[in-house]
Amino acid sequence: MDAKYSPVLRLQEEEESEGDQPPPSKPHPARPWRVAVIANLKEADPFSPDAPGDAGAEFDKPETIQAIRDVIESDGHTTVFLQANTNLPNALRDFCPDICFNIAEGQGGDAREAQVPALLEMMSIPYTASRVLANAISLDKTMTKRIWRDCGLLTAPFQELITGREPLQADMNFPLFVKPSREGTGMGTSLKSIVHDELELRRQAAWVIREYKQPALVEEYLSGREFTMGVLGRTDARCYSRRPELYGADGFHRFLVQEIDTSHSATPGVYGLKLKKLDYDVPGSADFIIPARISEVLAQQLQQLAVQAHQAIGALDVSRVDIRLDREGKPRLIEINTLPGMSPGFSDLAVIAERGGLIYRDLILEILYLGASRFGLLAAQENFSIPVRRREMVSVRLPATPLSRQHAHTLHATAPHPRRMLRGKRAGLKS
Ligand SMILES: Nc1ncnc2c1ncn2[C@@H]1O[C@H](COP(=O)(O)OP(=O)(O)OP(=O)(O)O)[C@@H](O)[C@H]1O
């Protein structure tokens, strides 16, 4: 292992150094960190000629990177932006970060969102949010649904088509929904994704397989209301949080529920790429209702389902979970985003956080601090020490700071926010 990447050595050096002052926040890192924000920028690198027409829809804009850097620097750290391309290993060696804030979608392959975490693990560099396996699983919607089904979590009946000619399973009832198994930001989803008979099914599946060069995921079409749920925290989040009061007794923050109402939009019943690209208040855009007008019972059900979905695939610290009601009104999981969009004021997670009183700065710093704590870069705050699930405390090469068995007090999530309705969204920004 390269000594310059050892947090143990760094932490010791830091504690001995008299020069630098720690950032003015709690809990205190031993000294300011060098943070590399890693992302794929829109239009930075060319795509191969056979890439799908909407390739790169998930990539970030410079404004998002800058917003994240501004927040991290406002906490006293040094930042740099590194593009997630083949030059990344050299750039990491040059900058020598203490930790990376990872939002990179990756450039291709069957687990592109896991590429940067895999590289960082190979180079023994700490990074934020989910690790390699969870990022690979969450990109693959079929694998994710197999795990959820195995855990007894409700999701629509489904089948993966590799050639597009496989016979349809007996439990698949029309209308069905056909989408690429490994894309995001609505890529490959439109009104044509809803298929009503064999002919439409075969046509759409063949298009997905040809255009995206990956299997088509066929699911029963969930005709009910659609919600998106933020997930932030983990069992021991309060031990390392700058704002421990954000987390409930289970260690997770309670976000407001966002409903996405597409019924008056250009694509009723489908929140696909076309709607995700539309700006606020333009004709044809979706309505975003925060908090959703639903019963407290349903809100709690959705919250619990989102956390269970996050934990089932081993996601860490942050994610966004999409859920729809079936025709009987039962919530069913659609998919999970372990690298949710982070554009301030635009991305769903940032918006629902703000509406519930968790400002963008705190959202970003919580993700940074929770990530840092898993690599031994932060000491646990004694008052909040609680036992953690084994998987959550794993680091690349260090056990997290040992935790005592003392339980923290029960803390309540943020107060409910008055109802707000938003129309439309984001020009080219990631949901
Ligand atoms: N089984 C389904 N039944 C009904 N609608 C569905 C189903 N699966 C997907 N959709 C619709 O298609 C949209 C996009 O699907 P999905 O969330 O899987 O794609 P995505 O590209 O990963 O989205 P994101 O932008 O959240 O990453 C959903 O928000 C929903 O409106």
Ligand SMILES: [Mg+2]
């Ligand atoms: Mg989605």
